[in-house]
Amino acid sequence: MSVLVYTESLKGKFKKNAFEVASYAHKVAQDLGTTVTAVSFNAEDDASLGTYGASKVLKVSDDSLTTFNAKAYAEVLAEAAKAEDAKVIILSSSADSKFLAPILAAKLTAGYVPNVVAAPESTSPFVVKRTAFSNKGFAMTEISSDIKIVGVSNNAFGVVENNVSASVEDFGPSLGDDAFAVKSVEVDRVVGKATIADADIVVSGGRGLKGPENWGMVEELADVLGAATACSKPVSDMGWRPHSEHVGQTGKPVASNLYIAIGISGAIQHLAGINASKVKVVINNDPEAPFFKAADYGIVGDAFEVVPELIEKLKEFKAQNA
């Protein structure tokens, strides 16, 4: 009865969250006195999962699964869970994981808890800590079903090296046409740029930037830091930036290591969406902006002067620490 983990990859390369969920699974397996079995889809370097704690990799190689398909992937994972007699299944909090986890939960009549921020409080009973109320609170949640599914929050547990040697086995359950009734027609993904979901650093702009023409410096700052760009709700509502950049309670959640807010006042709905970030920096000309109460570091000043200066200082810092 190993701990099963779904490891995500894109074009053959594992995502960072694959290593994080494998690390988390290793911790749970240790607590339960068992080992970790990972399931990978068309990935190249399966044995690398051993570094983070997987003893076995069920390798799925199937051209029909090149593009993520929630139902088909969930069927494969359900078959893998049966083959391994897995009682605990670990996955991430990516859009794909959150899409397939409920399908898997229904198939296995399993309790599913997403947004988990730490290793289980206890494994008998099985209790995990998760965020609730859009990051305004935490809940200790017990999962009492025979099979348990845990969705780990990005950057919450971290990537841990455990250096296990992983055996790789081919795994290829047959899937009916029914598994592909929801078809991907076209994927439009930004390439070569950090995404809000998995970036270590997010740089975000608000109404204080006065107009879309002023986003050049936000993008430049993000470039220097290798960060993803984001924006507040009013900015996406006014069409200055695409919806996909909107972070906050009704937008994308952010759980980065560093979040830099420029010209964002810090409405409670915005803070809810970004609160899971570890370090928050605010740059705003209004010292009364509520964001200053939620931030770790702040500069009261004109963004149009502070941000270019910050870019210069970061470039100098990079040159010195290269």
Add this chain to the structure above:
Amino acid sequence: MKILVCISNVPDTTSKINFTEGDTQFDTNGVQFVINPNDEFGLTRAMWFKEKQGATVHVVNVGGAQTEPTIRKALAIGADEAIRVNAEPKDGFFVAQQLAEVVKNGEYDLIIAGRESIDYNGGMVPGILATLLDMNFVNTCISLEIDGDTATAVREIDGGKEKISTSLPLVIGGQKGLVEESDLRIPNMRGIMMARKKALNVVEPVDATQPTQDQKFEKPAAKGPVKLVDAGNVGELVELLHNEAKVI
């Protein structure tokens, strides 16, 4: 086309969150409840299908009698009928099983729910519901067109979007993008008057499993004061982020 919109009754987005009874319950004292924002985008899209394509729109909520003002608001926005499953929503799996029963009895073609509720953030109800009913399912849906039995949807993915083709019957986990913020409707007096006359059918819950249980809640640790850096000394911020916060 017969559409069921699943609505959750949640604290207003500006609510302060507190817990009571030894931190085992959410403190509803002084809290305003609203239609879950992700559900409201779906409800508004359903109104479009009603007006442009002649769809019938029902709304459903799993909750006690205290959720009826929120259900009435959905009727005032324009839903034709409402159903309330008379049970406390114990967890996502429990709620999905209650909704599955409502769908079976109502023969719906399209079920629209929010991608998650902003209170417990489980995000599992639409996916479990679809799987229990063996219906197609698209999550984090930001665009939806229906033509006969064919559905074309766009879903938000990490770092982009994906166009999807599928068919009815279909369950949607919706969010902003299904309609824009500016498309949301504030009920007018006529809508509110008409809502009073519309059917709000209360049904009793079916036996259902509840695999998870929140045992205790806590609030995030209080934050220390912000460390201010002078606007004329931006280099200090770089120092602090490197040496103290260790994030660059």
